[in-house]
Amino acid sequence: MIHGLLFDLDGVIVDTAKYHFVAWKRMASELGIHFEQAENEQLKGISRIESLERILAWGGITLSPEEKQHWMDQKNTWYLEYIAQMGPEEILPGVAEFLEEARQQGLRIALGSASKNAVPILERIRLLHAFDAIVDGTVVSASKPNPEVFL
Known part of the structure; x- marks a missing residue:
């Protein structure tokens, strides 16, 4: 019997991904580094520091740890500006309905x-209300x- 779902x-x-791409591209441009979609594809699923x-x-660029932190913070600031424009219309098709159906079935819903x-x-x-538990990059x-x- 299923008791919960993890998303x-x-x-x-x-x-x-589009918002990460635009933020990384902006950062790369400021550093004089060529960055297009092909490069962005290589960053999917890895951490911010690994991406940087x-x-x-x-680009053949070496930065101090402090400079790296600056650029990671700057990239995240731009990314947050972009995602601040997000709305419910960006939920992928069928997701909201599926979450609601799962809730009606009494399933616990978590995000990882x-x-x-x-x-x-x-x-x-x-959709914050739809999740009983959230484990994200701030806690792992x-x-x-x-x-x-x-886990």
């Missing part, structure tokens, strides 16, 4: 996401592909 966020509930380090390597922005995104798309130490977020 990921990006690519399951919403698709935030790959972009810097592509590597994203550190899961809660703000769920607030923006008005290892990012995907490590399964920690789902």
Whole structure:
């Protein structure tokens, strides 16, 4: 018997890849690094620091830990500006209805996401209330592909 459901966020509930792409592209541009969709595809599923380090390597740029932190913070600021414009229309097809049906069936619903922005995104798309538990990048130490977020 199924007692609950566990969902990921990006690519399951919403698709935030476009916002990550625009923010990384903006950062890369400011650093003089070529960055297009092909490069962005290589960043999916890895942490912010790993993403930054790959972009810097592509541009042949070495930064201090403090400079890296600055650019990660800047990229996240831009990303947060972009996701602040999100709304319920960005929920992937069928998701809201499925969550409602699961709730009516008495199932517990949890979100497991590597994203550190899961809660703000769920607030923006008005689905925060749909989850009984949220485990995201703010409470786990290892990012995907490590399964920690789902354990």
